Amino acid sequence: MDTLIALNKFRKYFESFVPLNDEEWQALSQYLTVDPLKKKKFYVEAGKVCDQIGLVVKGSVRYYHVKDGEEITGYFSFEDEMLSSYKSFLTRTPAVNYIQALEDSVIVNLSHKNLQQACMNELLGFKMERFGRLVAEHYLICYEERVTSFITQSPEERYSQLLETGGEALYRIPQHYIANFLGITPVSLSRIRRRIMKISA
Amino acid sequence: MDTLIALNKFRKYFESFVPLNDEEWQALSQYLTVDPLKKKKFYVEAGKVCDQIGLVVKGSVRYYHVKDGEEITGYFSFEDEMLSSYKSFLTRTPAVNYIQALEDSVIVNLSHKNLQQACMNELLGFKMERFGRLVAEHYLICYEERVTSFITQSPEERYSQLLETGGEALYRIPQHYIANFLGITPVSLSRIRRRIMKISA
DNA sequence: TCAAAACGTTAACAAAAGATAAGGAATTGG
């Protein structure tokens, strides 16, 4: 993907939170890099500090933990979504999870160092700060809703809701990743799917 | 509780994220109110917009949803923790949960309107913005870890970990609230407790 | 102070989910 198109996608995403004039964008774009992430390559690996935050401008990634030698998928990021191991990035501690490309992807990256510099930049500081707040709030709300779903809904209800809210991307993801995402086993998800099929049939 | 003591607690909390000089604090404190919240009184009710964000300076509160006529406890806030229905507060939409005082409490409140004014205040704007970002990031990390625990751990593991990390406050909270918090039934938690007792005995 | 309500535990049974294995379809990667 063309670097300029990628950067413009980042600008559009940024501006959905905080508007920028051309001068500000010019300054901000200096801090960004556009990097390809080939399928199966890692954006983050457990044990290493996640040193950047990025926007998926093409493709998709999968977040997963490894427990007892098993991969457990926790989340996904698709086009026009941010990606990072937030805790690792924010606290400068080793990540506890992996982030891996599900397909050939392109990421617009902002390294920790560059973010700090952008925040100290006269012209940008305030807007970077606000962007950071709004993005954090956005994902805070996402997580809040996810926790609520774990507490108030059965696995079957969670899956039904996912079918309603999740886009077509859902159909490109292996079922066992979705099962992990819902907090159940693949076998259990398969049973739920059969039950739902019978009802709607 | 004395108003000044309460306000100083808020200052201390704020400064654990962003330092303030006396002049800035003087400005900020104008936007705050100190309100008692008697046991069983509501800080937020489902269906109403949560119009403020607060810091618990004394006491504790419980977050809960009502589903099929049943109360399901999702979270708690204790002394020196923030409280709000974040989604409702941030998006100005009706809350989907209740927040109720577990004991006679005192809250230092910042209304949505006052927060906006503080953000537009020359002297404070930047620091408010940063405080907002850091608090959002802090709770983002909390939620991230909670979601991870739902996906990677069994209810028994979640409870064991809660025993390790949760403070003495744990022993003041009814078991069935904790069961909800863990995403299981009170009966199931009781069985887990017996199993753990046997092991450690 | 005292009756009512709330709590935690336990038991018995039902329902759901996990574990394991097998089989066929789809995908992958050389």
Add this chain to the structure above:
DNA sequence: CCAATTCCTTATCTTTTGTTAACGTTTTGA
């Protein structure tokens, strides 16, 4: 292009969890 792997489903069996109800204790509130 084809062998190897991954994937989804299904079946069986085990374990865990949910449901309901009962009982004694503690707490609450009038």
